[in-house]
Amino acid sequence: MVIHYKCPNCGDDMAFDTESGMLSCASCGRTDNIEDFSDEFITTTFSDEEAKEYNCNNCGAAVITDADTSATSCSFCGAAVVLADRVSGSLAPDKVIPFQISKEQAMDAFKKWCKNGRLTPKGFMTADRIKNITGIYVPFWLYDLHSEADVKAKATKVRTYSRGDYIYTETSYYDVERKIDLTFQKVPVDASEKMNDEMMDKLEPYDYGSLKDFKTPYLAGYLAEKYNYTNKDLFPRVKSKVNQYVDQYIRSTINGYTSYHYENKHVNTEERKAYYCLLPVWMVYYDFDKQEHTFAMNGVNGKVVGKPPLSMQKVMAWFSGIAATTFVVLKAITILVGGDLW
Known part of the structure; x- marks a missing residue:
């Protein structure tokens, strides 16, 4: 239809x-x-x-x-x-975030982004070789998740002190246990096999306060894709994504120790709910130096991701500048302490 x-x-x-x-x-x-x-x-x-x-x-x-x-x-x-x-039946999205940046605004934002590239060639910075810019609604699954972690670790505290002519090192050993309960809401994973997963991940965050119940008129005038993977297919990926945050949180709770190592760490993540959602992305195709470079832009806040070409001359000049600055700093330090670099 x-x-x-x-x-x-x-x-x-x-x-x-x-x-x-x-x-x-x-x-x-x-x-x-x-x-x-x-x-x-x-x-x-x-x-x-x-x-x-x-x-x-x-x-x-x-x-x-x-x-x-x-x-x-x-x-x-x-x-x-x-x-x-x-976009109906089992393919009907639950939610959509409408485009909030027009094609003209996206073009201006991309040109501004190109001009900020300190290590890109001058020809690229002019942004005058944009081949095409396309607004597309990309299918995502948004997951509500619950994670429980049970961690046991051995930790040490090392204290060094002097008494008389002697220096003592005192090491204390501790058993550390953590039971952690975390809830995550609306963790996004793109569900299109055409889209580059790393590029889509870097477009985050989206403003989920802009989520609306899906209605087909939001798609009029734009391209849109249907999902290739179900929420069950992508659960291992979102689980791996969330476990990185769980690991960071666990490490943040084990502080005040000189060192520690895990004896046992078990993390269980379960899906509470998954929403099928369409998120707005501007795809920018840039023709430079006989190659097509692809960039993606968040259709809400204008964030641009992609790998621009590098100017080797600018890169060498940048490294030379760092080396020269380092030399001057070291020279000043050695003069202050009465020494020399040679």
Whole structure:
């Protein structure tokens, strides 16, 4: 099923507007609250199966998608369409964070980010070779988790003191036990096999206060993917992610000792609830030095992640500057203490 949102005034297509948070018509300027938009202005066509070809209501052209796409646009007339059968039933998201940064704002934010690259080539910093920028709703699972940790460790405290002509070292040994109970809410893990997991992780944090109950109009005008992995499939990954924080917390509770080592550490993490959610990402494709560089931007706060090219000249100059500064500092210290570097 393909969904178009038609303007009640002029009949043109409507799309989600990041500035107003409403459905907006580019032709006549009408805006409508998504919660109140009437079904009579939603037009649909149906497909017999989850095929890769749909028909555009505007021009009748075939809308070709891959099996994972749930929102796209017609390549002939540009109409924003949502493939409703891919966001319904078991594929229906629970929540969505709408885009809060427009395409123009994303472009400006990316250019500003490029200019801050101290070790990138000058040609890259101009940001004048942006090949494409695409807004896409990426499928995530948000997990509510409960972790319990039972830890036993051996710790030491070492005290050194002098008495008369002798220096004594006193070592005390301790049995340390910790029972820890932690709760985590809305831990995100991307569920698309197309997206780079490391890049998606670095886009965090998202503003979960902006979460809204899912409605298809939020997707109008953007690309969207459906999940490839269920919450059960991704539980080992979110468990590993959370266990890093559990380890940090355990270490923070064992302080005041000179050293310690674990004799036994058992961490049990369980899923309380998992929400299927769509999170906004701007994908930026930058053509530089005959190579395409891919960057991702958080569609709420404008945070950019990716690996920009490095200027070897700037890198060498940076290291030379550090070496020169270090030499000057060491030289000053040796002069102060009456010595020399040589």
